Amino acid sequence: MLQIEHLSFDVRDDGRQAEILSDISFNVADGEMLVITGPNGGGKSTLAKLLMGINEATSGRIILNGEDITDLSINERAQAGIGFAFQQPPRFKGMTVRRLLNLAAGRTLSESECCGFLSSVGLCAQEYIDREADATLSGGEMKRIEIATVLAKQHTLCIFDEPEAGIDLWSFSMLIKKFEQIHKEKKESLILISHQERIIRMADRIMVISDGKIDRIGPAEEILPTLLDTSSQEACCYGQQKGGDYCEA
Numbered sequence: 001m002l003q004i005e006h007l008s009f010d011v012r013d014d015g016r017q018a019e020i021l022s023d024i025s026f027n028v029a030d031g032e033m034l035v036i037t038g039p040n041g042g043g044k045s046t047l048a049k050l051l052m053g054i055n056e057a058t059s060g061r062i063i064l065n066g067e068d069i070t071d072l073s074i075n076e077r078a079q080a081g082i083g084f085a086f087q088q089p090p091r092f093k094g095m096t097v098r099r100l101l102n103l104a105a106g107r108t109l110s111e112s113e114c115c116g117f118l119s120s121v122g123l124c125a126q127e128y129i130d131r132e133a134d135a136t137l138s139g140g141e142m143k144r145i146e147i148a149t150v151l152a153k154q155h156t157l158c159i160f161d162e163p164e165a166g167i168d169l170w171s172f173s174m175l176i177k178k179f180e181q182i183h184k185e186k187k188e189s190l191i192l193i194s195h196q197e198r199i200i201r202m203a204d205r206i207m208v209i210s211d212g213k214i215d216r217i218g219p220a221e222e223i224l225p226t227l228l229d230t231s232s233q234e235a236c237c238y239g240q241q242k243g244g245d246y247c248e249a
């Protein structure tokens with residue numbers, strides 16, 4: 001289980017202290033899928049980076065399976081069982097996709113294992129396995145390769161930041177199936193940061209982050225209608241911000 005207790009994150013901006021996240025507390029149970037959504041700039045990616053250890057919390061505690069991991073490095077958190085796929089994945093000049101998958105898995109994968117992970121994100125393995133994971137790959141290709149690297153290892157908790165971003169509809173459907181499979185197996189907890197209704201609908205619970213705070217959190221059947229309610233001014237503004245996804249529902 002992941003327990004987040006009173007997490008806050010401040011930055012210094014133009015010599016002034018700015019609060020990006022304020023007093024965030026929630027849990028993610030074993031095997032649970034929590035989807036985090038909310039308006040642009042609300043603080044979702046910042047929270048993900050705090051969980052992964054990329055940003056250091058100003059205050060609060062992060063506890064994974066009873067162990068306080070607040071002060072652990074990125075590597076130590078990865079060893080503790082956290083996997084993370086960035087909103088905008090980094091490129092690795094000089095490193096092939098195969099090597100990246102092996103590094104992510106922590107062992108040498110067989111050809112068929114590599115192919116399986118690439119296929120599960122809709123990539124034709126033979127075309128990509130020996131390519132460099134560098135700037136010659138499109139944004140959507142790199143995004144899918146990064147998701148494949150997270151899938152290459154069993155984690156306690158996987159965090160995916162906007163996995164839908166830049167991914168074509170066909171690959172997106174495959175990705176949804178993969179998330180559904182992981183969720184069904186209940187071996188890993190999942191935190192998905194998303195604006196996509198199809199992903200939000202898969203959640204056990206939904207958390208809405210807005211203006212650096214938890215606006216609401218609860219079972220999907222309770223929170224989803226509040227997002228889809230076109231009579232709600234807030235939901236409507238949010239839908240317009242995101243291209244009308246919710247308002248058109």
Ligand SMILES: Nc1ncnc2c1ncn2[C@@H]1O[C@H](COP(=O)(O)OP(=O)(O)OP(=O)(O)O)[C@@H](O)[C@H]1O
Pocket residue numbers: 011013020038039040041042043044045046047
């Ligand atoms: N290091 C930083 N210095 C200054 N401002 C920051 C820093 N990190 C994040 N912010 C600000 O904090 C806010 C939250 O950013 P964040 O990327 O977490 O939002 P988000 O909810 O993931 O947004 P989106 O839906 O657009 O991806 C934004 O206004 C961003 O500009």
